[in-house]
Amino acid sequence: MKLSIRHQTVYRYAASQAYSIQQLHVTPRLEAQQSVLSWNLQAPGAVNAYTDAYGNRSHMLTLNEPHRTVAIVAEGVVQTTALYQGRLHNSEPLSPLVFTVPTRLTTPTDAVKDYAARHLGLARAGRADTTSMLTLAAAIRQSVTYTSGATSVHTSGHDAMLLGAGVCQDHAHLFLACCHALGVPARYVSGYIDPGSSGHAASHAWVDAWVIDSDFEGWISIDVTHARLMSHAYCRLAIGRDYDSAAPVRGSRRGAGDETMAVEVLIVPV
Structure with a gap:
C-alpha cells in the first residue's frame, strides 16, 4: 500500500x-x-x-x-x-528488556496491577502471547472510552483508567502500564493510520509488545484503540517508552x- x-x-x-x-x-x-x-x-x-x-x-x-x-x-x-499477525521482523540493537522500565506516564500503580491481573490472568510474569495481548487491548478499548479532549499529553495511563475516557495515547499508556506490571516488554509507537472511509485522519499512537507464541518470539504491533493488530494501513514514525520519548x-x-x-x-x- x-x-x-x-x-x-x-x-x-x-x-x-x-x-x-x-x-x-x-x-x-x-x-x-x-x-x-x-x-x-x-x-x-x-x-x-x-x-x-x-x-x-x-x-x-x-x-x-x-x-x-x-x-x-x-x-x-x-x-x-502487510504483516503476518502483526509480527515485526526488524533487526534492532536494543534488548527488549529496555522496554520493561516504567515511566511517569506508564507506572503500574496498585490499581493498574489489579486491572492487569483481571485482564491478563492467563499471562505469566515476564511473558505473554498474542491472544492475551489482544484480550488486554479489547478490555482497555471498552473501559476507556475514546473521548477527544478528555485528557492531555500529561495524563498517565492510571489516570485515564480511573477517568474511563481518553484518546489513543491514553490507551497506549494504560496498555504499557499493564505490561510493566507483569514485566512484559512493551513500547509506545507514534505514527499515522489510513483513515479509510471514516473521513478522519490524524496522528495516531499504538504499541509494540513482546510475545512468545508457539511459532514466534518477538515484537508484535497492536492498535489498542481499535483492538487489532497493525496492518499495511499504518506508517510508523517513532518508538519509545511513552509519548514523551516518541512524540x-x-x-x-x-x-x-x-x-x-x-x-x-x-x-x-x-
Whole structure:
C-alpha cells in the first residue's frame, strides 16, 4: 500500500519569542515493512538530523531570532506491506528488556496491577502471547472510552483508567502500564493510520509488545484503540517508552504570552 502523507504543525504566540527548540519525530522509521519513496521536511531556523537512542529518524529544530509563529510541514509517500499477525521482523540493537522500565506516564500503580491481573490472568510474569495481548487491548478499548479532549499529553495511563475516557495515547499508556506490571516488554509507537472511509485522519499512537507464541518470539504491533493488530494501513514514525520519548513534535520556547498549536494531517492511499 502507498500512503501519501502531509503533516503540518503550526505554533502561534501572543508575543514575540526570543528562542524556540523542538525535537521532531516526523520522518518515518527505516523498517522492513515500510519504505520511504519520498519525504520532505520544511521548518524555519536550523534543522539538524540525527538518530536517537531508539533508532528513530529525528531532527532538532532551533530558532534563535524573534518570531511569533513556527510552522513545520512534513510530507511524502510511504510504501507499506502487510504483516503476518502483526509480527515485526526488524533487526534492532536494543534488548527488549529496555522496554520493561516504567515511566511517569506508564507506572503500574496498585490499581493498574489489579486491572492487569483481571485482564491478563492467563499471562505469566515476564511473558505473554498474542491472544492475551489482544484480550488486554479489547478490555482497555471498552473501559476507556475514546473521548477527544478528555485528557492531555500529561495524563498517565492510571489516570485515564480511573477517568474511563481518553484518546489513543491514553490507551497506549494504560496498555504499557499493564505490561510493566507483569514485566512484559512493551513500547509506545507514534505514527499515522489510513483513515479509510471514516473521513478522519490524524496522528495516531499504538504499541509494540513482546510475545512468545508457539511459532514466534518477538515484537508484535497492536492498535489498542481499535483492538487489532497493525496492518499495511499504518506508517510508523517513532518508538519509545511513552509519548514523551516518541512524540512527533515536542519542545520549549523562551518568551512570554500564550500559545496555540494547530495540527493538520492528510493521509491518502495512492
